[in-house]
Amino acid sequence: MAAEVICVGTELLLGDILNSNSQYLAKELAALGVPHFYQTVVGDNIDRVHQAIEIAANRSSILIFTGGLGPTPDDLTTESIASYFNTPLVEHPEVIADIQQKFAQSGRIMTPSNRKQALQPAGADVLPNPTGTAPGMIWQPRAGLTIFTFPGVPREMQRMWRDTAVPFLKTQGYGQNTIYSRSLRFFGIPEAALAEKVNHLFNSANPTVAPYAGKGEVRLRISARAANEAEANALIEPIAQEIKQIAGVHYYGDDEDTLASVVGGLLKAKGQTLSVAESCTGGGLGQMLTDIPGSSEYFMGGVISYAN
Template identity: 55%
Template sequence: MSGSAEILCIGTELLLGSITNGNARWLAEQLATLGIPHLRQQVVGDNRDRLITALREAAGRCRVLITTGGLGPTPDDLTTEAIAVAFGATLEERPEAWAAIEARLAHRGRPVTASLRRQALLPPDAELLPNPTGTAPGMIWTPRPGFTVLTFPGVPSEMRAMWQATAAPWLRAAGLAEGVIASRLLRFWGLAESDLVERVADLLEGSNPTVAPYAGAGEVKLRLTARADSDTTSRALLEPLEAEIRGRLGPLCFGADDDSLASVVIELLRQRGETVAVAESCTGGGIGAALTAVPGASDAFLGGVIAYANAVKQAVLGVSETCLAVHGAVSDSVALAMATGVRRLTGASWGIAVTGIAGPGGGTEAKPVGLVHIALAGPDGSSSEGVRFSASRGRPWIQMLTTGEALNRLRLRLLVE
């Protein structure tokens, strides 16, 4: 058992697939960062007996159990009650917990109801795990020697705030870590996962640091992980490995960790003192949305036009009727005219334009679903190219890939000019 940890996520909605279990993923990353071995994850619905069984079984396997979900005021919020029953404890109202709940309700202008009061019930010797952003507190409780349970609500923002403020410091002090783990996520665009694996195949065989590939939404990633006796040492192990990978892959690696294609493009434009505007047809504003998701995007992103109808392409962007009639809306000629038009309209240094067939209908033999033309207009001229994405994964997939490909093409232009 050693210092191992397990994650238990509670909620019937998780079993039904109604929501994605992002909490387990985030907690797993946090445990890895702390250097705490994490050996098992489990999901249990809102069922008291099954939850009690899961808790007792975990107590026989691990040192720390982290639960999320089931801490609210409704009848299906059973976590605290089930934990007490599983380990033969009573529950009592904690005045400090109820006072915090009342204060939170007053701040939000919400009435105090009897159902909310049950959130203040905890085992007598449990340590309160405060919730700085919500009403449901958690607890840190050791019902048996060598076994501690930490409970969190299922709301991701509340869980993360509680983890950072109280749980992570407690876990660091508990001495559960087996070394310190450092991790680095390298992000790539423009190659398949199989191609990436082939280029770094020899590096995948290392034991410390390790390299693991992942496929994402249009991008591929390499997770670099090292373990050592200190944070400085573990990070030092990653540096030459990252340098080697970047040297092999060059500009195919667009960033690391929390970088996105949009954030990298914004930063490159900011460094150059330049701006960009977008003219979108098949993506319906996806490129603009990606750019404006970046904090400080207004430094470099001026705006855009969603020119879905040909009439808008003509009236707003200046695409000629002749161009549309001769080449069709999905063509290099129209994409170039759109990119040039939005650049002229906004005064941006760069114009990006996309026009294509996202499906599921509308395709022909000459212009099938998945065909997209991507154009860039910049200080040194303009260019456009048709790209074919697979239609098998549907309309949102084509739109997402088009957004990424358009941003990546601008990124590559900015790197060489």
């Protein structure tokens, strides 16, 4: 019962728009405990959307579409989905009335092209859009497959997801188990070297362990599926302790910790203070330290002496 996110829009493929919808939905699916293994971006083309559906519908049971619900000719998501499943489109008068009301509230008249947004495949339920003119749908075109569609505008999509999609998914049994994660942070060791040391943990199913390289550091994310945070922590903690023992001094913190915040915490705990003298870093070290709230308790200041 895995979900797949399919974002429709040539502008995404051209890099004109940042695809923040995928990131948002990925986090939301994780919070609901919905398995999520694939994401697809496809341009505004019926044949290519059909190809995306063909692939996704054979490996995922929930397809979540964003984008392509507008009134213009290149907004093809709804008709692409309907034609793939050989289902006629039907007009919803209540949607037309809602669009007309929203136009009237802004002192405008609905254009004929907006009627397109009232079309949904026969049998689909309208997924209301409280803030825009592009409603989505919730549709089960065949047994074991559920389709959601959302507009590409992030704030509209997010509102519709929270108000309608999440409650629907919970009625289907999702949300009982949630994915919880903890990130362990490491410094002074390459990603490959750390991965080799903990390689035996990568085959763990629950919790899972995955490495990520960042700017000047490496992270290992431990993720557990459980009914609540306490149960998840009970699964995560033994793995975290094993990793810390293996990594030794290279481990420095968890989650939102930074090197500067950890150093600051150690200084406060020991009642010590720190001053810095910088040259080529041009004050960068002092800035890192003073970015931490409460750093005035232990940071006394610094000097910058710079010359070629």
